[in-house]
Amino acid sequence: MEKVEPVSTGAPSLRVDQVLETATRLFTERGYDAASIRDLAAALAMRPSSLYHHFQGKQHILFAICFGMQTDFNAAVMPLFHQGKGPVETIQDVIRDHIRFSLARRGEVLVNTRERRSLPPHLLAQVNSLRRAYRDALVAVIEQGRRQGLFAVDDPKLAAMAVFDMVNGMFQWFQARDQADIERIAGTYVDAAVALLRGWGGYTLTNAR
Amino acid sequence: MEKVEPVSTGAPSLRVDQVLETATRLFTERGYDAASIRDLAAALAMRPSSLYHHFQGKQHILFAICFGMQTDFNAAVMPLFHQGKGPVETIQDVIRDHIRFSLARRGEVLVNTRERRSLPPHLLAQVNSLRRAYRDALVAVIEQGRRQGLFAVDDPKLAAMAVFDMVNGMFQWFQARDQADIERIAGTYVDAAVALLRGWGGYTLTNAR
DNA sequence: CCCGCTCCCTAACGATCGTTCGCTCGAAGT
DNA sequence: ACTTCGAGCGAACGATCGTTAGGGAGCGGG
Structure with missing residues (x-):
């Protein structure tokens, strides 16, 4: 896997990137609501009003972080779904790069998961659309693996969410x-995902509920 | 000027419970920061200042929700660790009641997970102390199961966090x-947890990494 | 009858919030 | 030489925030 570039727009302004970088740090440390425009400006050694030359408002800074991150994420991970490999190998490749990307750009990922809800509906919808595309692709692979008898899951959507939650939850506490x-934690969680999908139906061996 | 304590006795006031109930709803809907004292008072058909007769401040309302929920949670789940059952059955019992409790009191659980970070350090520490007690007990059972060859995990702490994240992540989207x-979702996730802990080391059968 | 207590009220405080307005200044374009 | 323009500045706007001071109605016990 190659370098992860923090770019999403065609115009990579230096100052804009600095603002987004600092905003990402402040939003992760204090939360979106608790981090004020004045805090952000002070951390950048500029005045609050100057920020409005680069962004329409505070919400658009949050949107730039979330949407930019999710765009880059999909660009990095989605191609792995169409490499012609089997379901197990595809899941492994996808989860591995999912973790690689999310740990390499942990700040943006944390902001996206924890502060995304503060976006107004029409901006939130754009981010969720990208997330849904990724999740649907994951569900499709699990469904494919289920039909081939590789996975023991009953509900592919629920299984995808379980893997999703397990992986995303890890980013909250792992550094x-x-x-x-x-690479070590990615390998461990790739194994966990496969173990989960394979063994979900096999619990009845020693246990009756 | 003496302080008459209007707070946190063993006797639950009716009005206090109404405040906590409404606050839980508002905090889940809009988030702690975005939900103002005036919003809360309006939803209760009272004046903002009246709230200060029952609570010292906004942060203490959040604390009452989080600490109360976590106290009840531990009281409900922790006894299951000391019933003399084997690791697998203990994990199943614990996870099942973990899910039962968390879905029955979903609002408080969501506030505890999403808004707990807004607590001042000394209040946050009290809640985290209860959470740690539960997590440590879970780790101990996984470690015990690992020694008995029932679980294939390498790192019990990491395995506990993975199960923890998978379950807690579910509360965010499942209603x-x-x-x-x-009962249905609890059974499914109990199976998932067991499958995860049992099969984590068994991935090498058809896969080499 | 009056005291004290609970509960809630009106009114306002100071602080901080996101945002806007009008301006300056230096570099670049022509 | 004149214009344009991006970038930043100081100052202030209106709104909203959490919180407090002080008072009053109802009520039970002395």
Whole structure:
């Protein structure tokens, strides 16, 4: 996997990127509502009013972080669904790069998960649309694996959400120290996902409920 | 000027419970920061200042929700760890009641997970202390199951967090319509947890990484 | 009858919020 | 030399925030 570039628009202004970087840090540390425009401006050594030359408002800064991150995420991960591999290998590739991307750009990912709800409906919908595209693709692969007898799941959608939640929950508390750390945790969670999908129906061996 | 304590006795006032109930709803709908004291008072058909007769401040309302919920949670689930059952059965019992409790009191659980971070450090620490007690007990059972060869996990703490995240993530998007719904999803996730813990090391059968 | 207590009220405080307005200034274009 | 324009500035706007001071109605016990 190649470098993860923090770009989403055609005009990568230096100052805009600095604002987004600092905003990402403040939003993760204090939350979107608790981090004020004045805090952000002070951290950038500029005046609050100057921010409005680069962004329409506070909500648009949050949107730029969430939408930019999700766009780059889909661009990095979605192609893995169409490589002609089997369901198991596809899941493994996807989850691995899902984790790689999310840990490499952890700040933006945390803002996207925790503060996205503060977006107005029409901006939130754009981000959710990208998320849904990814989730639907994951569901399709699990459904395919289920038909081939590789996975023991009853409900592919629910299984996708379970894997999704397990992985996304990890980003909240795990901090990688180096690249080896990322690869190690990615491998562990790839195994967890496969174990989950394979063994979901096999619990009745020693247990009757 | 003496302080007459209007707060946190063992006797639950009717009005206090109404405040907590409405606050839970508002905090889940809009978030802690976005839901103002005036919104809360209006929903209760009273004046903002009247709230300060029952609570010291906004943060203490949030604390009462989080700490009360977590106290009840531990009281409901922790005894299951000391019933002398084996690791697998204990995990099943615990996760099942974890889900039962969390869906029955979903609003408080969501506030606790999403808005807990807004608490001041000394209040946050009290809630986290209860959470840690539960998590440590879960880790201990997984560790016990690992020693007995029942679970294939490498790191019990990481495995506990994975199960934890999978279950807690579900509360964010799942809404039970009735009690049968709760029992069904609880059974499904109990199976998922067991499948995860059992099969985590078994991925090498058809896959080499 | 009056005291104290609970509960709620009106009114307002100071602080902070996101945002806007009009301006300056230097670099670039022509 | 004149214009344009991006970028930042100081100052202020109206709104809303959490919170407090002080008072009053109802009520039970002395």
